[in-house]
Amino acid sequence: VVFLNASQRYDSLIKWLEDTLNKPIQSIKSASNDASFRRYYRVHYDDHRTCIAVDSPPEYENGAKFVAIATILEKMGIRVPRIKAKDLSKGFFAVTDLGNETMLNAILSKKIKTDHLYKNAMNVLLKIQVKGLECQQNLPLYSKQDLLDEMQLFIDWYCFHHLQISPEIMADFDFKKIFNNLADHALSQKNVFVHRDFHSRNIILSADAELGILDFQDAVSGPITYDLVSLLKDCYIKWPDNQIDRWIDYYYQRLVKHDLIHVDINQFKYDFDLMGIQRHLKAIGIFCRLNYRDGKDSYLLDIPRILEYVAKTVKDYPLLNPLQQFMCKHVF
Template identity: 40%
Template sequence: MSQRLNLLQDWLQNVIGIHAPQLVAITNDASFRRYFRLTINGVSHIVMDAPPDKEDCSPFIDIAQRLRASGLNAPQVLESHLEQGFLLLTDLGSQLYLPALTNEAMVESLYGDALKALVLMQAHTYSDGLPLYDHQLLHNEMNLFTDWLLGKHLKLSLEAAQRARLKNCFELLSTAALLQPQVFVHRDYHSRNLMIVPKKNPGILDFQDAVKGPVTYDLVSLLRDCYIAWPRERVNGWAKDFYTQIQELGMLKDIDETEFLRWFDWMGIQRHLKASGIFARLYHRDGKSGYLKDIPRTLNYIVEVGADYPELAALYQLVSERVLPQLEGV
């Protein structure tokens, strides 16, 4: 890491022309990327260090341009060195959505802004050329639950009949996702990636894994957040508001509210299977234990929603009767 820091400082000083750059480390995220704050002529900037053998900066640059072109508040890429994995970005500040959401007086306003931005993103952000959220990717993500949470973390083995029922649930979930209108999907649109900013709120971060995929994916990321939970009635109210907004834009022809909410519920189950597996992987593969505490909240969404859908009974029973109880003993 010290070698990369020397390379980074050399790039900033000798290529960009910043005299004696003073880098202040910012908390790491769940990837291999590191971030620093750097003041240039009295203005704060962000420097990204993305080791090129682990991360590719090209998608970040591409998606940042797409989002900004559609009027959204994403960082501007000011300078880049793709070979070394360095970017110099504008700074969206340090006010994350997540801590502010503990202030009830701010909740409706913040979610209102985030939902309006999401409508704008889906209606106007160019999605052609992005990877597709296809059958293979959807199943690769759900398999993280099986491989990392059940297998690696809980040492929980399933009988052949249980595996078959679980596979059938996965197939139902992926089919529902692929039936939806396919739009630009941020893929991690939640309270840890949204910044409170004075103009064009929210500031949007961590978008480099964007794909073209289901219309409800980012909505469920936002409203059934792995890091903060709301009563289901309130979540459904926000989801219905979003439905009304995109319906008015003609993006959901012949899809009624009931069908949309079913898509929303099932998309959430797919996402929370993926997220719980990723949290386990972050611990076992990357040594990051901080996400383990978020697994029960993430799985509780599956229990809350899955109870309404008999087709998904096998998954509901597995999570409620085996996985969550076993987590308590780990």
């Protein structure tokens, strides 16, 4: 197998698009960059028509999974990019263009009421969780090893690489025990369809204000609070605690109504908070890795926000006391 470099892949993608669309391409521009090896381009062709070209190198990305999850979500009635053409061996896709107005942009530009937008996003999530029950068995399980490996990124890339803390110092804090507890707690929750990156940058407002969903190819069967905490304790935008609490209440009531949850609201908030710690430790590690390994330094700017979430939550739970001590001593 010969792997092409970025420039060769771009040239190969253009040729594939011209052959596939069978129309002259008028312009092609970068549509977005995410935290993976995928690249997205907005393609203008055939007098004002657009599509999104996805370059998803097969040596790094699972193209077949992208197709499978897109199909599942579309059958649920969720707005996702529809696949117009694909070449799995090359890792090239042409998909429908949902637009370029992310939920984050809409919030920052104050184009739409925030509460309305979040409730809409939670309604989409609820639909995924309710309808996803039928197809969960087709998804990989979010295993204990997955959860532990993700938290280990915090140690490897943030503590060792970014903070330059020695393994000897790290041994003073029993992270293995904390990680085990967090993973076990996550696994004790009800399992549902988990998007795995459900946040304001991956939700698109279409022209009719209907919400579309992106970046779903890593979906798993996993904890019911995972996507909710991704949305409400978003790595890219922060809300006051009382606002987050109101949204949790809104979502919890809907889960109860659909008989999806059988714990009380206090337990649900506890599950939500601990799930948030697992996700945020992972995110801090990934954002550091993006900087040091992949040369994407913009994500470092989001780390203080995520650390703030962690610092606030660890104070409330004795289980997380060693993590609190570590942060007091080495982070703040």
